[in-house]
Amino acid sequence: MELILKEYNLKLKHTFTISRESIDFQPSLIVELKNDHFSGFGEATSNPYYKTTVAIMMKDLEKIRYIIEAINDITPADFYTKLHPHLEHDMFALCALDMAYNDLYARQKGKKLYELWNYSIDKNPMTDYTIGIASIEKMVTKMQELPWPIYKIKLGTKEDIAIVTELRKHTNAIFRIDANCGWTVDETISNAIKLKKLGVEFLEQPLKADNWEGHKEVFKHSALPIIADESCIIEEDVSKCLNHFHGVNVKLVKCGGLTPGRRMLQEAKKLGLKTMVGCMTESTVGISAIAQLLPLLDYVDMDGALLLAKDIATGVTIDYGKISYSELHGTGVTLI
Template sequence: MELILRAYNLKLKHTFTISRESIDFQPSLIVELQSDGYSGFGEATSNPYYKTTVPVMMQDLEKIRSVIETKTNETPEEFWAAIHPYLKNNMFALCALDMAFTDLYARKKEKKLYQLWNYTTDKNPLTDYTIGIASIEKMVAKMKELPWPIYKIKLGTKEDIAIVTELRKHTDAVFRIDANCGWGVAETINNAVELKKLGVEFLEQPMKANNWEEHKEVFKHSVLPIIADESCIIEEDVAKCHNHFHGINVKLVKCGGLTPGRRMIQEAKKLGLKTMVGCMTESTVGISAIAHLLPQLDYVDMDGALLLSEDIATGITIDFGKISYSDLNGTGVTLM
């Protein structure tokens, strides 16, 4: 098996702002694994909050190239278990590698990923489309630019209620709110009351990640469901979220790929938590992998490729929130 690494700097259509940063470009690593005439593809983007860069991911993968390239006949679960000890401090790199190996494995089996996992796709949820923080006028303009059934609105400003009040005047779409750790307990509880009146479905990670007593207080008193994101990074975090959140948002890059991501989803279901998978502004490579998890999800945020001014791959397509799969096996991805 041959390992191929490619670095990209994905240009966004608009400056993308959340409560802690603004970006115009998204650095991304594409991992390709070649074996027996097949190729599998995986992706992980950089993220300053998690102190992860593309050069470091490439460096860590190069260090274990000889180990990776000897692992040809394992299942994805066996491959992940064998590689995890080498990359336990770089889950982003592990994600891209796991995604590529799982894609390769499915292509060799001549199956799409959801077929490999015996999932049925007839009840797939729709994806939301994200509106980053900007002036109210710009946020309204972004929304009008792409009419959509569900919007995920980034908040964490002093004008949060005013923003949603104005956006509501221009659409009947479902709203989801992501404050990216930008609120406190009282602010979250009070905002939930007003936001519920404005047609908001749930709040995602309104407070800082590790304030568990505060999360429990909000869990008890919020009139809207609370979904964990920054508080739910790896598999061990799922149990912690029980009775502190109403659901979890699994990010494949944070947990180490599709293999642990699927385990997190199953654990969440056992605990009665709602399940969601989110993206980290990946290209169609990463987004197409997420699409095969849809049958297991209540919600999904997989609009990353839609935010790009230019994509680097073909795979799944999205029309008004609905995902259509490629005719190709595996994740269905082809690099342009």
């Protein structure tokens, strides 16, 4: 098996701002695993909050190239078990690798990945579309540029309620709010009451990730469901979220890929938590991998490729929130 690493700098349509940062370009690593006539693709993007860069990921993968390329014909679960000890310090790199191997494995079996897992796609949820922080006028303009049934609105400013109040005047769409750790306990409880009246479905990660006492307080008193993001990174975090959150948002790049991501979602379901998968502004490579998990989800945020000025791959397509799969096997990805 051959390991091929490709570095990209994905240009965004608009400056993308959350409570922590603003970006115009998203560095991304594409991992290709090639075996005879088959190739599988995976992706992980850089992220300063998690101190991860493409250069670090590439260096970590090069160190174990000899191990990766010696592997032949094992299951994705065994592949993950074998590679995890070498990359447990770099889950982003592990994600891209695990994603690529799952894709390759399914292609070699002549099936789409969700078919290999025996998932039914009859009740797949629709994806939201993200509106990053900007002036109220610019946020309204972004929303009007792309009419959508569900919007995820990034907040964490002093004008949060005013923003949502104004956006509500221009659409009847469902709103989801992501404060990216930008609120206090009191702000969250107070804002939840106001936002519920404005047609908001849930709040995502309003408090700092390690504020577990605060999460517990919000869980008890919030008028809206609370979904964990930064507080739910790896498999062990799912059970911690019980009685602190109403659901979890699993990010594949943070947990190490599709293999642990599936386990996290299954564990969350057992605990009665709502399930969601989010993206990290990936191209269609990463988004097509997320699509394989749709049958396990209550909610999904997989609009990353829609935020790009130019994509680097074809795969799943999205139209007014509805996801359609590629005809190809695996995750259905082809690099452009």
